Amino acid sequence: MFKKADNNALWAIGISLVLFFIGGILTTVVPPLVDTSWGKPFENHDPAKGITGKVVPLNDLQKKGRAIYVREGCWYCHTQQIRTLLADTKRYGWRGVDAPISTPDEFVYDDPHMFGTKRTGPDLARIGGKYDTQWHKTHFKNPRDLVKGSIMPPFPWIANDPAELSALIAYMQNLGRGKDWRPANDYEK
Amino acid sequence: MQAQFSKAEGGVVPAGSLVHDDATAKWFLVSSVTYFFIVGIIAVIIAAKFVWPDLMGTMSWLTYGRLRPLHVNGMLFGWLLAADMGLAYYIIPRLCGVKLWSEKLGVATAALWNVIILGAVVTLLAGQNQGWEYAELPWYLDILVVVAWIMFGLNILMTVASRKHQAMYVTIWYTMGCVLWTAFVYLTGNFATLFTTGTNQANLNWMYVHNAVGLIFTPIGLGVAYYFIPRASNTPLYSHKLSMVGFWSLAFVYVWTGAHHMIHGPISQWLQTIAIAFSLMLLIPVWAVVYNLFATMKGQWHQLRESVPLKFLMSGIVFYLLTCFQGPMHSLRTVNAIVSKTDWIPGHAHMAVLGCFSFLAIAGTYFTVPKLWGKPLFSESLANWSYWMLMIGGLGFFTTLWLGGFWQGWQWNNWSIPFIDTVIALKPIWIVRFVSGILMFVGIVMFAYNILATVMGANEEAAA
Incomplete structure (x- = not known):
């Protein structure tokens, strides 16, 4: 696979991008989908659940x-x-x-x-x-x-x-x- | 193989050899060297502000918070990336055995690049700051950067497509990798961030910041090293296979590590762990490259005594090894708890950008400028002095900031010490940093003067 990239520029470009996008997508697009706390403003009114308060704009x-x-x-x-x-x-x-x-x-x-x-x-x-x-x-x-x-x-x-x-x-x-x-x-x- | 020359080397060119125009490379190198000097002045002022905080403090456009982004953007894009692009315009046609695809397009790219840098100076001093590290420039300049990058990429890729030699040397892969990865990394850091907020935005921002070094400056810088080390020492590269290991592991591993800028911070623990694991894996591409280049020099080290480019090249590779050893170590949670957010970090960052990648670009500039203008270097001994000034100043800068940063980190971890005492404790560190900065600046002045005097033909005037 990598040997072919020695002589074939399109092949080299293709592999470079595929390898890059595996990590790129898994670390930028996926995390906010998995961890929803990134997008939901803090709000808690029950002291039993810990610190209270509300984040507003x-x-x-x-x-x-x-x-x-x-x-x-x-x-x-x-x-x-x-x-x-x-x-x-x-x-x-x-x-x-x-x-x-x-x-x-x-x-x-x-x-x-x-x-x-x-x-x-x-x-x-x-x-x-x-x-x-x-x-x-x-x-x-x-x-x-x-x-x-x-x-x-x-x-x-x-x-x-x-x-x-x-x-x-x-x-x-x-x-x-x-x-x-x-x-x-x-x-x- | 066909002999290759630059246009200005006239007189000695045998019939049937390939003569390169090189106008683009010349424009990029001259402007980048000039910015290196100008932005160097700003660097020294910033270092002085740590020692004398009231210095130039009454003018809004000379405050620390406005000079710092100018220093960072000026050095990264005005000097280093422009110099690397200039060297790519020199190297790629030669490795492909053809002329550059379009010299006109290249010169237009150089002109546009200068417009961007001058625009950056004006907007940053005016406080037009987007608020993201390395991506401070306002959106209209970001769009010009994208246009310039497409012009650069098109020229490089079309030159590669029209190449005479089927097999591509490792420098060509690295340069193509830089062209492609930069495109996506830059779009992520400057445009995708516009549609996000908070932690999500920070994650994209640090994916860009980390990969600006890892997938922009690293591949093009290593491409430069892979070309000039064998060239300057007249020695073939040690191992093609090892260079493949280095390149393909870099392509896969680097992009995962952005979140290690937020270790212990408000970002998911599992993402931190992934970033740490991949940061450690970075040791593979680094070791493959460093071993390959060291093995190339085996039995040839004595050449360093005579050759300034080789001195810069091999010191740059040593700094590369050290930087890339530090990086994975910082990402470990225990080490991070001490060094993160301290002065250690600018020590580390300067070793990467100045000690490693700028040294490699300086070497390339010293090597190519005499060929591009067909004149001997203005002064070999001044070049040698520029090396020692940058080396001694650089080492003073890196080591004092590491020591100071570590010390600062230990103090922060003892919360009975008031914060202001940890600031006062670092005063001596900042004085040494300022003095080292002056030494580095003297080195930059010597380098820039030497290059510009060569270009303007000071040698010939002296002889006449």
């Missing part, structure tokens, strides 16, 4: 904020995924409560997805409600005013534009809130 202000997050490339340095590791659930927990693990059904409305690959800064999957709005405003202007040693860039063109700033903060304060993980709703505003 973003409102217009949050959408605008998300577009800024994409535009400025925040996602190059911040991931949005609590992995199945204690290193994540403990570190990104808050006031003694572990952060819930991120599941595919929390991201059904995410487009483009913002999972990220690199943590030059901390993960933001559960950042919503951890810091108040004033903290974010100061932080975007110059991160080092609040966090000594931080290497996050300053974003004066956002900090000085009230419309952009409030949109971005509205997006961030909503992150990870589809799962209602805080006891007694103790989120910062």
Whole structure:
């Protein structure tokens, strides 16, 4: 079979594509058909079944904020995924409560997805409600005013534009809130 | 076999030999070398921003988040892929014993490619980012990329179809594989993603990101290595059979591994396990290629002392082996829990794209440019210096990021250490990375200057 590909270009092309498409289709088209949680938004109202909450689409202000997050490339340095590791659930927990693990059904409305690959800064999957709005405003202007040693860039063109700033903060304060993980709703505003 | 020459080598061509026009190869090589230098400046600025985060921080279009995609896209598509395409336009007609199918179409492809790269610079600095890694370019540029790729593919495939020699050398398979696989991988990463969201979209995105390296840069890069190592050392390839094992196992195994970018993440465990299993199988095509090329050099290693292209080629193959050993190891769940998301990963990625594939493309450029323009290289000793600068800078860059990344990973796994302390701890690592980056940039400047001075005939002016 492969010997023939030495002399026959069409044959070589045919085998290359067949071999490629076996793995290609099995790993891209098939998985969402098998694992339906990839396409069904998270919803649970029964505390007996675990954490409660509901993932809903973003409102217009949050959408605008998300577009800024994409535009400025925040996602190059911040991931949005609590992995199945204690290193994540403990570190990104808050006031003694572990952060819930991120599941595919929390991201059904995410487009483009913002999972990220690199943590030059901390993960933001559960950042919503951890810091108040004033903290974010100061932080975007110059991160080092609040966090000594931080290497996050300053974003004066956002900090000085009230419309952009409030949109971005509205997006961030909503992150990870589809799962209602805080006891007694103790989120910062 | 018929003797073959490039048009500019005039004067010494015996009657009846095949003379290649090579205009397309020339255009692609000159523009890619220029982008290598320009994007290199951006690379150094990014490295500096890790050390001085306020540097150029007040201008939106010079912020890290906008320069980084320009660095990645500029290096991948402006420099590396364009250089590899230029080399393919040189190699394929020679291996087929015919002229390029259409030199006009080739030059048009080169022009379109430059339009795409310039468009990328403007849109990325303006913050027009689609939000997918390696697929940041807006959709209208994506469509131009597809058009350019069809023009490139058509030219290569038609040249192969009109070949004089029935048997195809391994470089031809790899180049054809690159043409075909790239088409589907690129469509998946830039267009199929438009119809999906969330985890489903991320899975397609990482199928593209992983295979951009595995099924675009790997096949065309290895095709370049398989051509130039025997050429530059005047030694026949060790084993045809082994090159078959390497090629066909690559064709089957690579595409399965995209999900290993989300190990421990919000994606099905069984898909993670499949990606891990196939990542380990990648050791087969890698070992087949590396053994074959090393065995080719057996008894010929002394040639490295005299030949800059061979130095780059064989170092590139060593880096290929190391990168492709790291890759399968990272995919193991236990190792992944330490190195994933850390600075180890850019160390790994730079060894693949710079240490391996750029070294191979640089070697090809050094080898072909004097032939294409019919002039001796501007300076052999400058070429030698460019090798050592890139080698020392590269090693400094890779090793400090591995050490730093591993250290960072261990710290993250101890959640009593505040995150900011793990940032502060890495400061020395980023200083060394910046200094290594400058060394690499000096190497790039030496390479680009040497090539462009050769092209512009600085040698002849000096002699006159």
